Amino acid sequence: MKKFKSVDELVNQLKPSNPVYCIRKHTLEKASKFFQKNFKGKILYAVKTNPNEFILKTLFNSGINNFDIASIKEIEIIKKIVPKATCHYMNTVKSRENISEAYFKYGIKSFSLDTKDELVKIIDATKNAKDLELFVRISISNEHAEIDLSKKFGSLPNEAVGLLRLTKQYAKKIGLSFHVGSQCMHPISYEKGIAEIGTIIKKTKISPDYINIGGGFPSIYPDLIPQSLKKYFEKIKKSLANLRLEKKPEIICEPGRALVAESGSTVVKVILRKKQKLYINDGTYGSLFDGGVPNLVYPSKIITNGRIISKKMTAYDFYGPTCDSMDYMKGPFVLPNNVKEGDYIELGQLGGYGLTFRTQFNGFYSNDIYEVEDKPIMSMYDNDISSEFLVA
Numbered sequence: 001m002k003k004f005k006s007v008d009e010l011v012n013q014l015k016p017s018n019p020v021y022c023i024r025k026h027t028l029e030k031a032s033k034f035f036q037k038n039f040k041g042k043i044l045y046a047v048k049t050n051p052n053e054f055i056l057k058t059l060f061n062s063g064i065n066n067f068d069i070a071s072i073k074e075i076e077i078i079k080k081i082v083p084k085a086t087c088h089y090m091n092t093v094k095s096r097e098n099i100s101e102a103y104f105k106y107g108i109k110s111f112s113l114d115t116k117d118e119l120v121k122i123i124d125a126t127k128n129a130k131d132l133e134l135f136v137r138i139s140i141s142n143e144h145a146e147i148d149l150s151k152k153f154g155s156l157p158n159e160a161v162g163l164l165r166l167t168k169q170y171a172k173k174i175g176l177s178f179h180v181g182s183q184c185m186h187p188i189s190y191e192k193g194i195a196e197i198g199t200i201i202k203k204t205k206i207s208p209d210y211i212n213i214g215g216g217f218p219s220i221y222p223d224l225i226p227q228s229l230k231k232y233f234e235k236i237k238k239s240l241a242n243l244r245l246e247k248k249p250e251i252i253c254e255p256g257r258a259l260v261a262e263s264g265s266t267v268v269k270v271i272l273r274k275k276q277k278l279y280i281n282d283g284t285y286g287s288l289f290d291g292g293v294p295n296l297v298y299p300s301k302i303i304t305n306g307r308i309i310s311k312k313m314t315a316y317d318f319y320g321p322t323c324d325s326m327d328y329m330k331g332p333f334v335l336p337n338n339v340k341e342g343d344y345i346e347l348g349q350l351g352g353y354g355l356t357f358r359t360q361f362n363g364f365y366s367n368d369i370y371e372v373e374d375k376p377i378m379s380m381y382d383n384d385i386s387s388e389f390l391v392a
Contacts, residue, residue, distance in 0.1 A: 050352060
């Protein structure tokens, strides 16, 4: 992968006509070390967030060797790129064929479920294996999340009681898990999830081997500035202590966005300006999906490329290059008021889901990826691996 000292150098040298994706290795390593230093448990990187080979190798080499996978394809990717890593099949709905392949071909022992039917599938597909680690996922409120994940997955807490008792009979090790939703903006959600876990433990009198608090840890955006991640970890630690469990379970988390968001950005080119609407060469069918559907506001920066830029700022919205009117990002994206056709704009916080959601709709697709060494536009991690917010 070709490397540039900065995004400005990249643009000045390449003058790209297609969108360009940038990866910052040093930023990825910084976030990884922060989690390893401050989260007292096992860290499973959620592969769905960004399965790029460079990203996975960097995380593994930085000390993260457990991966939360959702499909056979993701297992194949991990086993090819970092074969010594451990995979955990945390998608609660899987086909029998995929369960069987994961267990017998790839040696996956760890599975998640939220129904009796899924438990039966796992037992049958693994031929009554006696070495399974089974996680019962419960549904909890996602009220503080920007993206609600509580509708599709999770057993209702009152149903989880019976499911946990049944699952315990077939598991070598048993776990309880929940997910607070993506981009969770308040640590109290983890406190509530852990309290639900505690209630289930009291009702069943089953002491789990694992408590998996899922993902949801936030990144920073212009209109979404969360509390420091250390406060999240402190809340989690205190809530777990309040359970007063005699047997201490191993604690697991599944970060995605918070680990990788700052490591990625996309450089786009302005194709046309209509007043405060900018038509750019990437969009919601490309690396900017989160800017359209959940309407996340990416930090933005114009690449001057030598020309004079106005100090007056204007709020813009974006349209992508496809013929679909849904290829729209409301923003607001704050940029100089003299932005014009041919200008380059860097959009940050795209290390999470930017590469994952790309399509070739309408023939618009770019796989131009480079490494850059400058700082991200916004950051939650300073040089001391603390959690103060920095804006470059």
